[in-house]
Amino acid sequence: MAEDLRDKLGAQHLPLRDQVLAALRTAIIDGDYLPGERLTEDRLAEDFGVSRNPVREALRVAEAEGFVVILPRRGAVVASPSSGTITDMFAVRERLEALAARLAAERATAADVASLRALLDQGREATQRQDLARVAELNSTLHLRILQISGNPWLSSIAKSLYLHVQWVFRLGAAERAPHSWAEHIQLVDAIESGDGDRAERAALDHLDAASAAAYENAEGGYGTR
Amino acid sequence: MAEDLRDKLGAQHLPLRDQVLAALRTAIIDGDYLPGERLTEDRLAEDFGVSRNPVREALRVAEAEGFVVILPRRGAVVASPSSGTITDMFAVRERLEALAARLAAERATAADVASLRALLDQGREATQRQDLARVAELNSTLHLRILQISGNPWLSSIAKSLYLHVQWVFRLGAAERAPHSWAEHIQLVDAIESGDGDRAERAALDHLDAASAAAYENAEGGYGTR
DNA sequence: TAATTGTTCTTCGTATACACTTTGTCCGGA
DNA sequence: TCCGGACAAAGTGTATACGAAGAACAATTA
Numbered sequence: 001m002a003e004d005l006r007d008k009l010g011a012q013h014l015p016l017r018d019q020v021l022a023a024l025r026t027a028i029i030d031g032d033y034l035p036g037e038r039l040t041e042d043r044l045a046e047d048f049g050v051s052r053n054p055v056r057e058a059l060r061v062a063e064a065e066g067f068v069v070i071l072p073r074r075g076a077v078v079a080s081p082s083s084g085t086i087t088d089m090f091a092v093r094e095r096l097e098a099l100a101a102r103l104a105a106e107r108a109t110a111a112d113v114a115s116l117r118a119l120l121d122q123g124r125e126a127t128q129r130q131d132l133a134r135v136a137e138l139n140s141t142l143h144l145r146i147l148q149i150s151g152n153p154w155l156s157s158i159a160k161s162l163y164l165h166v167q168w169v170f171r172l173g174a175a176e177r178a179p180h181s182w183a184e185h186i187q188l189v190d191a192i193e194s195g196d197g198d199r200a201e202r203a204a205l206d207h208l209d210a211a212s213a214a215a216y217e218n219a220e221g222g223y224g225t226r
Numbered sequence: 227m228a229e230d231l232r233d234k235l236g237a238q239h240l241p242l243r244d245q246v247l248a249a250l251r252t253a254i255i256d257g258d259y260l261p262g263e264r265l266t267e268d269r270l271a272e273d274f275g276v277s278r279n280p281v282r283e284a285l286r287v288a289e290a291e292g293f294v295v296i297l298p299r300r301g302a303v304v305a306s307p308s309s310g311t312i313t314d315m316f317a318v319r320e321r322l323e324a325l326a327a328r329l330a331a332e333r334a335t336a337a338d339v340a341s342l343r344a345l346l347d348q349g350r351e352a353t354q355r356q357d358l359a360r361v362a363e364l365n366s367t368l369h370l371r372i373l374q375i376s377g378n379p380w381l382s383s384i385a386k387s388l389y390l391h392v393q394w395v396f397r398l399g400a401a402e403r404a405p406h407s408w409a410e411h412i413q414l415v416d417a418i419e420s421g422d423g424d425r426a427e428r429a430a431l432d433h434l435d436a437a438s439a440a441a442y443e444n445a446e447g448g449y450g451t452r
Numbered sequence: 453t454a455a456t457t458g459t460t461c462t463t464c465g466t467a468t469a470c471a472c473t474t475t476g477t478c479c480g481g482a
Numbered sequence: 483t484c485c486g487g488a489c490a491a492a493g494t495g496t497a498t499a500c501g502a503a504g505a506a507c508a509a510t511t512a
Contacts, residue, residue: 013298013473015495017286040462051497053279056464060243060283064290066383072239073463073504088378091329095321103317152314157292158384239504242465266493277466282494299473299494 016050021058023048028067028078029168035080039068065161067168081169089165090212094205096159097143101188101204102197103150112149116189119145120182127179135178140167142185146192170215177214184210246274247284254293254304255394261306265294291387293394307395315392316438322385323369323434324427329376331418331426338375342415345371346408353405361404366393368411372418396441403440410436 024044027033044055059076062068068076104112119142126134143163147156184207191200250270253259270281285302288294294302330338345368352360369389373382410433417426 013495015298017495042462053282053496053498056279057283057286061286061290064287072241074506075463085379088380091325091378092322092380092384095325096318099317099321152317153311154314154318154388158318162380241463268493279465279467300475301494 016054017057017061020044020048020050020054021061024058024062025065025067025164028062029164029171031171033078035078037078039076039078041075066165081165086169086215089162089169090208090215093159093162093166094208094212096155096162097146097208098201098204100147100150100152100155100159101192101200103152103155104146105192105195105197105200107151108149108192108195113189113193116142116145116149116192120186120189123182123185127182132176132178135182139178139181139185146188149192166215177211180214181207181211241280242276243280243283246270246276246280247287249274250284250288251291251293251390254288255390255397257397259304261304263304265302265304267301292391307391312395312441315388315395316434316441319385319388319392320431320434320438322381322388323372324430326373326376326378326381326385327414327418327426327430328423329378329381330372331421331423333377334375334418334421339415339419342368342371342375342418346412346415349408349411353408358402358404361408365404365407365411372414375418392441403437406440407433407437 024033033039039059041052041055041059044059045052048055059068059070063070063076067079069079070076108116119138123135123138123142126138140163144160147159150156184203188200188203188207191203194200250259259265265285267278267281267285270285271278274281285294285296289296289302293305295305296302334342345364349361349364349368352364366389370386373385376382410429414426414429414433417429420426
């Protein structure tokens with residue numbers, strides 16, 4: 001009986017560096033660490049209650065992911081997304097999510113479609129309850145689920161990382177728009193279910209156009225021009 | 227005069243971890259470390275003549291980039307690209323490079339076009355000299371240059387990383403095909419110069435179709451199905 | 453004021469230690 | 483011969499300490 005427990009614990013073992021990385025990411029996305037803020041190793045180590053080594057490893061990955069900028073011999077600061085990169089991000093995301101929608105349409109099983117429909121149902125429900133946070137969360141889940149259904153690991157991992165950044169930049173306005181985007185989501189899932197790749201791609205593009213327009217508008221007043 | 231030197235030296239400073247990462251990447255791409263090979267920290271530290279810390283930091287980034295797989299408490303092994311991921315990689319690359327071509331066409335200055343033409347000239351020359359390695363190198367440079375001209379940092383960084391993986395998987399057959407692809411490159415640069423986004427995108431897609439067909443063929447006999 | 457110097461903070465890299473897992477080996481028993 | 487457990491070896495994960503070097507900032511001096 002003890003072996004079972006140990007096995008599970010062993011498999012479950014998450015290296016501290018990964019926990020730190022996850023915590024760092026969410027702290028940045030949630031705005032606990034603001035763009036431009038300096039992140040000294042000692043401070044992070046203290047914040048997360050670990051030694052400097054795991055922190056350093058997490059920082060390198062966070063840099064590769066674009067969440068922090070590291071200047072040699074000067075340390076890490078939280079990256080500052082500019083409005084220019086917003087346009088750029090959406091340009092890339094448009095292509096990738098369109099591809100994901102097409103692949104998903106071509107490969108989705110009945111079970112896949114059912115899981116998407118279930119998410120739509122939960123979304124409708126949460127919208128009625130005015131639970132915006134939950135709606136936004138389901139929104140994310142839906143997108144990630146479509147990526148997963150696309151069955152392309154490269155696409156999935158790249159788009160996922162991009163999606164995190166989008167959330168970071170637009171964490172302010174995302175919740176308000178979420179309910180509006182739900183109608184577009186239904187279109188998208190319908191298209192995926194139909195198995196028509198062209199139609200799915202079009203639906204994804206329509207959705208992203210609307211999202212980028214709304215997000216951009218929001219960014220004008222929110223994050224500012226720089 | 228001294229200030230200039232100091233500034234340059236300061237900026238030039240490459241942390242060991244970055245040097246290790248670069249060396250590790252090229253060692254993997256060049257096949258010095260084969261897929262599935264175990265990479266113990268001590269060994270890498272000795273190979274590169276550094277301590278464990280820089281090696282560990284480089285390994286984490288290499289993992290994020292997909293060059294190695296790290297299993298907790300068991301260490302890192304060189305990733306094994308399967309033929310399935312080849313198709314997936316090209317599917318993503320197609321979209322991204324098409325976007326890059328379009329943006330490049332829309333934004334290229336006269337100087338940009340000139341630099342592309344210069345690369346084409348050098349390529350023609352190297353082809354005549356039968357210097358296949360040089361041709362392959364110029365091939366890479368051309369693609370990266372177009373990404374740079376696109377002016378989209380996200381696109382650039384993602385496509386660059388993808389490009390590295392393509393080189394890794396097809397390092398065997400890339401050199402042979404390089405001369406053939408040159409004609410397609412000329413089409414592409416012509417399209418970029420014309421400023422016609424649609425045309426540039428089409429040229430990029432044509433090029434990638436040919437490249438993926440050739441690469442796939444080569445992989446059948448080379449790397450094998452798994 | 454402007455240039456220089458000195459101090460302090462921090463990163464970068466090395467080295468060391470140790471707990472804990474995983475893996476491999478060996479050995480006795482069925 | 484084959485199996486299962488004890489035991490040893492290898493390697494990772496984490497913490498800690500230390501020195502060198504750079505960067506930032508304050509103090510001092512011309």
